[in-house]
Amino acid sequence: MEILRSLGIRGGIYRLIRYRMGAGRPGVQRRDSMSEGLQTCYRYLNETGRSFAAIIQTLDGELRDAVCICYVIIRALDTVEDDMTISLETKIPVLRNFHTFLYDPEWRFTESKDKCKRLLEDFPTISREFRNLATVYQEVIADTCRKIGAGLAKFLEKKIESLEDWDEYGHYASGLVEIVFSHLFSASKLEDTIVSQDTRLSSSMGLLLQKTNIIRDYLEDQLVGREFWPKEVWSKYAMKLSDFSDPENIVPAAQCLNELITNALQHVPGSFTFLSQHKNQSVFNFFAVPFVMAIATLGACYNNQQVFKGVVKIRRDQVMTLMKDATNLQATKAIVLQYVEEIHHKIPPSDPSSCETQQVILSIRKLCVSSESSASRHLYSGIYISRAMLLAAVGCLYLYAAWKV
Missing domain, CATH: 1.10.600.10 (Farnesyl Diphosphate Synthase)
Incomplete structure (x- = not known):
């Protein structure tokens, strides 16, 4: 190893x-x-x-x-x-x-x-x-x-009425979880104390994860009588939140879904800053992997009618790839950029929140593009190094074969 x-x-x-x-x-x-x-x-x-x-x-x-x-x-x-x-x-x-x-x-x-x-x-x-x-x-x-x-x-x-309520609930349900992990990492001395001091950033990461789960789990929550989507948003598209499970309401349901996903994506910049504070490799992976999995899930859910019919999950091989690749900030930003670009291509022109979604994606793109260039240079460098190692290995085998002769 x-x-x-x-x-x-x-x-x-x-x-x-x-x-x-x-x-x-x-x-x-x-x-x-x-x-x-x-x-x-x-x-x-x-x-x-x-x-x-x-x-x-x-x-x-x-x-x-x-x-x-x-x-x-x-x-x-x-x-x-x-x-x-x-x-x-x-x-x-x-x-x-x-x-x-x-x-x-x-x-x-x-x-x-x-x-x-x-x-x-x-x-x-x-x-x-x-x-x-x-x-x-x-x-x-x-x-x-x-x-x-x-x-x-x-x-x-x-009940969760407003977007402010949605943020507050998300803070209790997941933001505090990210905060406690940050405190544990600082207490262990594996990370600097700064990691646990700015709780706003760790809560931002938690809000992104929690909102992703709430968005994805619409049908599961409906089946057991739970409701976590904010009324301020869904009431613009239906009389009752349960109306979205009716196939006749699939268009307004998708529009509500897209607006909530756009809201969740607004936590990406803060999550990037949060990730940049972590220096220990195992701790970085601890936060980065669920983060990119959440982004991939949002990409899979965006404008996807299946959210109201069943379960939307990312594939197992996709999960393994994300776990393998999200090992530094540059690579993580490149992954996020890939999925937000997929969302960008799926934005319906008539979607009520399309302009806001495009603006959010543009802000994320600006944060990622320079890192993507850097990551690409590292990738090409790695390819050249690998080729050089391969040529060297072939050369050694050739010399060994010649010596045996």
Whole structure:
């Protein structure tokens, strides 16, 4: 593996090879040194985190365990909010007091019917591993759970009416998650303190991810009675948000969809600035991969009627390519540029938000174009180096064959 690094094959490709070979997976590499409870937390991470789990498991040192436990805890908190079978009378106090349960060895919740209910039923295992973390990690995670729980409880009693509400909800649901991760990275000393100081930027990244999920999950949320699209936008196109699932309303539904995607794309510049602050390779990948996956998802959803009929997902091979390529800021900008250009080509001329979408894309293009040129120079340079290495190798084989003769 040192040969790969010395040849400049860093970040994505190297880590992808590690995934294939099992490195970075606690069950393969660190099982003997892990407690049974910590192994359980990683199992829950792999069951609920999907591709995100692989990114967490490439983090360096003790930070990996702290982020794993943090993710599983927030996932359990999120499960309480998501489960529509739990009454508000039960749900709201649980959300508001969730941070205190981290210090209660006996607390568990057995009333959930959600697919992630095991996280709540086995919460004593998770909370025990939380209490085994360094105090600095515990304080950051507990304080964030307090804020998230209070925010989510607020929006159980309040509908998302305006775009300001949409931003506020997104801050509680995902912005604070990006902030807590930034604080953990700073606390670990893998990143400078500046990473955790400008919470506006980390929240911007979180808003982009959360809005992407909300946009993509329209039908899933409708089927269980959840509504997260802001009324300020959808009311311009329908009497009720559920009207978009009617095939007769597919044109206004797509127009509303496009306006929301345009709003989400406005968080891209702040996300670029946020990514530029991270110097540690594993931490950069941690944030960059979900970011480009969100952009790819927005590209797939834009003006796509399938959002109202089923699930729109990016292909698995596409996910692997994004994980492989998003290893530095220049490459990440090149990826984003590719998808926003795809959106640009799909803008319907008659779309009410077409002008705004074009303006947002133009601003993103300006941020990316110089980086794209730089990335292209690096790419061509790499091609020439590879050709030179190939010629050198062929030459060596020729000389060896001649010597054998």
